[in-house]
Amino acid sequence: MEGIIYKIVFYLFAVLTVGSALVVVTSRNIVHSAFALLFTFFGVAGLYVFLSADFLAATQVLIYVGGILVLILFGVMLTRKVFDVKIFSGAGQVFPAAVGVAVIFFLLATVIVKTPWHLVGERAMEPTTAEIGKLLMTDFLLPFEVASVVLLAALVGAVILIRKEVRPPKVD
Amino acid sequence: MLNEYLPILILFIINIAFAVGIIIFSHFLGPRKSSAEKLSPYESGVPPVGDTRIRFSVKFYLIAMLFIVFDIEVVFMYPWAVIFKKLGLFGFVEMFVFIGILLIGYVYVWKKGALKWE
Amino acid sequence: MIIGLEHYLFISAILFSLGLFGVLTRRNAVSILMGIELILNAANLNFVAFSRFVTIGISGQLFAVFVIILAAAEAAVALAIILALYQNIKSVSVDEADAMKG
Numbered sequence: 001m002e003g004i005i006y007k008i009v010f011y012l013f014a015v016l017t018v019g020s021a022l023v024v025v026t027s028r029n030i031v032h033s034a035f036a037l038l039f040t041f042f043g044v045a046g047l048y049v050f051l052s053a054d055f056l057a058a059t060q061v062l063i064y065v066g067g068i069l070v071l072i073l074f075g076v077m078l079t080r081k082v083f084d085v086k087i088f089s090g091a092g093q094v095f096p097a098a099v100g101v102a103v104i105f106f107l108l109a110t111v112i113v114k115t116p117w118h119l120v121g122e123r124a125m126e127p128t129t130a131e132i133g134k135l136l137m138t139d140f141l142l143p144f145e146v147a148s149v150v151l152l153a154a155l156v157g158a159v160i161l162i163r164k165e166v167r168p169p170k171v172d
Numbered sequence: 173m174l175n176e177y178l179p180i181l182i183l184f185i186i187n188i189a190f191a192v193g194i195i196i197f198s199h200f201l202g203p204r205k206s207s208a209e210k211l212s213p214y215e216s217g218v219p220p221v222g223d224t225r226i227r228f229s230v231k232f233y234l235i236a237m238l239f240i241v242f243d244i245e246v247v248f249m250y251p252w253a254v255i256f257k258k259l260g261l262f263g264f265v266e267m268f269v270f271i272g273i274l275l276i277g278y279v280y281v282w283k284k285g286a287l288k289w290e
Numbered sequence: 291m292i293i294g295l296e297h298y299l300f301i302s303a304i305l306f307s308l309g310l311f312g313v314l315t316r317r318n319a320v321s322i323l324m325g326i327e328l329i330l331n332a333a334n335l336n337f338v339a340f341s342r343f344v345t346i347g348i349s350g351q352l353f354a355v356f357v358i359i360l361a362a363a364e365a366a367v368a369l370a371i372i373l374a375l376y377q378n379i380k381s382v383s384v385d386e387a388d389a390m391k392g
């Protein structure tokens with residue numbers, strides 16, 4: 001019984017993730033795209049929980065949903081003129097792109113199905129936060145400190161890029 | 173196993189059911205009588221002037237970006253805090269190097285005047 | 291059928307393909323950024339799935355944490371560039387940003 005519920009909830013999250021991702025790339029309204037992206041991020045966070053990555057699920061919600069999505073929404077709102085930008089390219093570009101992406105997807109699917117994966121046995125789900133903290137402070141110390149330098153560079157770069165006020169376009 | 177997440181799942185389901193339910197109920201139960209007065213943006217106020225889609229200042233973006241940087245800092249601090257007692261002084265120094273580097277960025281933004289709100 | 295590695299890899303492959311499709315077909319720079327975020331999420335899902343099913347430790351999760359951090363930095367700078375572009379050409383359509391075309 002419990003196994004069935006497990007599967008139902010898993011597929012629910014899988015459908016949520018994939019379905020909302022589909023809306024992200026096909027919606028004609030960019031605000032709808034941005035909000036569909038919210039559900040994709042949530043769906044991926046749910047899948048992380050199934051993968052016993054509890055800390056990562058919380059990080060996904062905090063940084064992606066709480067941070068990156070807010071930035072993207074600001075980007076949308078700061079650059080939107082009233083109903084003007086056609087967000088799709090012409091149909092001449094959609095068709096080759098669809099064919100190319102379909103080919104890549106079938107390639108990936110073949111690889112996934114054909115490869116004999118070396119699986120390790122099923123492990124119990126356990127909290128990962130302490131383990132992540134330990135790795136972060138020992139094996140991954142250098143990437144951890146470099147991450148702060150990257151963030152510093154991003155901060156300084158972004159401030160330099162947009163220090164001037166964005167003025168509304170002139171109506172003439 | 174996953175049983176610990178059951179309350180969160182139930183909370184999600186209740187939230188969604190509540191939100192959808194409220195919309196459906198208000199759609200079916202609420203009386204709909206509209207008049208020109210009622211549909212105006214401010215029923216008894218000053219009529220709005222100009223476009224509603226006014227674009228707001230780029231300063232909001234800067235603040236959001238500062239937020240995301242320190243959001244990440246807090247995310248890193250959480251697993252650090254969980255094992256802080258085991259790490260001792262070394263872990264303390266490591267984290268303060270991390271925070272120190274980010275503080276340079278904060279001071280830079282401050283000195284640049286990007287935080288001024290005029 | 292037990293939910294195993296392949297399920298996650300398939301979800302990740304679909305996410306990646308959709309993200310790539312978005313990047314290729316969209317014109318609005320912000321939409322392209324959303325496609326890139328989808329691709330990064332697909333990569334992260336792969337890291338975490340492999341870390342659960344194929345390897346012993348959880349270093350895959352650490353990789354995913356760093357990818358999320360870099361995605362945040364990337365989004366911040368990319369949007370700043372898009373805002374600067376908007377400031378200069380009053381548009382965020384990547385087709386119109388062709389000032390360097392000969």
